Each structure stands twice: as structure tokens, then as C-alpha cells.
Amino acid sequence: MKNQPKIEVGIIACEELQFALSGQFSNKNSEFSGTFKAGVKNGQVVLSQNSKETEITNEFIFQPTNNDSFFELNNVIIGVNFHWEQKENQQFKGSLKLIPEHEKVRAINIIDLEEYLKSVISSEMSATSSPDLLKAHAVISRSWLLAQIEKTKSLQAGGGLYQTSHETEVEIVRWYDREDHHNFDVCADDHCQRYQGITKIHSEKALKAVKATSGEVLVYDNKICDARFSKCCGGVAESFENVWEPVPHPYLIKVVDNKESPRNFNLNLEDESNAVKWILNNPPAFCNTIDKKVLSQVLPDFDQATTDFYRWKVEYTQKEISELIKKRSGIDFGKIIKLEPVKRGVSGRLIKLKIRGTKNTLTVGKELEIRKWLSESHLYSAAFVVDHLDVEEGIPQKIVLSGAGWGHGVGLCQIGAAVMGEQGYSYKKILNHYFRSAKIKKLYQDG
Helix, strand or coil: CCCCCEEEEEEEEECCEEEEEEEEEEECCEEEEEEEEEEEECCEEEEEECCEEEEEECCEEEEECCCCCEEEEEEEEECCCCCCCEEEEEEECCEEEEEEECCEEEEEEEEEHHHHHHHHHHHHCCCCCCHHHHHHHHHHHHHHHHHHHHHHHHHHHCCCCCCCEEECCCEEEECCCCCCCCCCCEECCCCCCCCCCCCCCCCHHHHHHHHHCCCEEEEECCEECCCCEECECCCEEECHHHCCCCCCCCCCCCEECCCCCCCCCCCCCCCHHHHHHHHHCCCCCCCCCCCHHHHHHHCCCCCCCCCCCCEEEEEEEHHHHHHHHHHHHCCCCCCEEEEEEEEECCCCCEEEEEEEECCCEEEEECHHHHHHHCCCCCCCCCCEEEEEEEEECCEEEEEEEEEECECCCECEEHHHHHHHHHCCCCHHHHHHHHCCCCEEEECCCCC
């Protein structure tokens, strides 16, 4: 690869899209500027300006005719299904592509990869982050994106078959990746990587980090690494196959998030007793911090409403937990008798959880499905211990989840990496800590 690629980022899909083209844009030799609305009629995109339909076609690609042009999309949802979900108007450089998608109009931003990364690093990280944290994140974000594009090509070449669930009468096991994006490379939300275009001012540090690592990716066995990251691993990073498809990735394995293994703990966390001791205590780790200076590097303002990342607790009454699981799973378990760990991963995260109810008993997995069933949005992580309290006639009146970490825990731990950056670790040492056996390679020069 000699030159950086252009990528397509899915921003929003809605029945009526309101947007503005600032500056001059062209589409099929016609010039466009100003405020527009777009919708879908009979499987085609309908473009309107000043309440008049101007064009109908199956695809629009508005390309900027100069570097100063940009476009704005109204009411873009960020934090989809998270506790801080909200709408905002967002601005973007590059081209705007509009296509029909399930009776809605889909807005896609076509942008140079390095420009995309400037926004991702600025969105995912604070301007106060250490330079080496930003460089590390630039490398893994670039690696992850290019790996997804290669994966999509491979799936398409193989007929596009990709299993993401295993379901029987007694077990539902599902995992979620980005393979549900068929019309673009990645989405703009946390499902892939948080991307907000030029809506917020790009920090000078982020720009320097992207430039300093331009074209650099992690590779293993001459293939670009599917580099992953989450907010807080909880002290031990999880392995890839326990969260997503059951295919081991030698560079996404168990990692103790510390200089050395904590004393007085058996870190075979697949064992239930070891996992319980680990989760219910407060062992040292890079990501075990309450330093607001460090946390602010990783967490945007709307994430900082939560401060108990490393260890946390959630309590439910019987009424709350039974209604929640019914709502989130679509299955009526009746009253919840027990939440029983069946299988844990290398970080102590639950891979399978048996739910025993008065009407139904079922095992659920993998970790994100468990988190979805046990929270209105997403439970912080699947590394938790269950206490069944105030038992009356075999039915607990209160269920308490005591947990560790925030997110899937695979790959780079953002809070842990922030601490490492503050302690003077170089970005290469940060990457080597979280991605064992991987190496850094420069794919292209421009950007």
C-alpha cells in the first residue's frame, strides 16, 4: 500500500435527513450549496431544497470543490443505547454520500483515513492526554480500521457468510462485531470508533500524534492486527475469542495490566473462586486509578458522570431484575431465582450465565449479550459476582452485581494506557504491553 486509502463512514440513517453544504459541492457535474432535506421514496433518494423536490436518484455523492468546503448533518445520535445517548449537529470534511437503506436515507462520509483518525483521536481522547497515549491510540485505531476493511473483503470473497450466534432451546450465545455494516466501512459511533468529523476542534496534540505515526499499524504474521480497545480492563485483559468469533488472535490474549502480577491472587480467573476473590478486591493495576487528571484524558465530559470504573456495584430488587430481563431478552423468566456463572474468560468476565426463573431457565452468552440483558443500556462489564439476598421461599428479593472494569476488556485498556503514558512509557512500550507478539510496520508515507 503506497498511499493512504479513502474510507466510508456511516454517520446516520433516518426517514428525513436535514443537512447543509457549506461552500461548493458537485454531484454529476452539477453544483450544490445551501440547506437541503433528503428522504426515500420508492427505493430512491429524494432531494429537496426550499420545499421543492430537486432530484431523485439511487445515490448522491456531493464532492467538495475546494478545501474550505464542509457539510453539516442535523440531529446525529451519539452514544447509541448508552446512558449518555444524545443528539447533536455535526460537521464534516470530505464527500457526502446519500443512499437508500431500509426505507431510510443513509448519510456516509467519504474521507481520507488520516483525516478520519484526527477526529477519532480527538473524540476518543482528551487534549490533555500524554503524547504517547495519543500515538498509541492512533496506531491501534488505524490498525483496527484497515483490518476490518480487509476482513470485509475476505468475507465477500468467501460468499459473505459469518456466524454470530448459536441458539438452542436451552442456550442463546451471541456476539456482536461490525459485520452488520454492509453499505460502508465503519460507523461513527462507539460500536466501531467514535467519529465526529470537525464538529469539535481537533487538538494540536492529536494532530501531531496522527502525523507522527502516519501509516503505522500493528502487524502479526504479516497481517494487519485487528487491534481492539476498551475503557477499563479491570486489571486483566480478556482474549478475543471469548468476546467475539471463536478464532484465537495471538496478539489479543490475557494481559495482566501491571508491571508484575499482584501478590496473593491466583490469576487463573476462569476458576470461579479465583474470579470471585479478584473481583471483590481491589488489586493494583495500571487502570486502578481515581486520578481525575488521568481519567479526563480518556473520558469525554458525558462519560465522566461515572467514576467507578475499576470496581463497581449495581443493585436490583426482584421486581426490577425480573422486569428488566424480560424487557431486554424478550423472554419471560418469571421471578428470578438465580443468576449462575457457567463459564468465565481469562479476565474473569462471564462468557456464559445461566438464568434460573420460575417460568424459564436459559443460558446466555457472550459477554455483551449478558451485559445487554442485565442493564437498560449496557452493564459496565461482564466481570461480576452475584449475591442473592433476602431470600423468601427460594426467591431472592434483592440481587447485587459486584463487578470489575468497563467494556469488553480486549486489547488496549484506555485508562491503563493513560496511566502508562503519565508514567513516561513510550507509545511503542504501551503497544507492546497490550498487544503481545505484534510489531509496528509503516504501510504508507503520505498523510
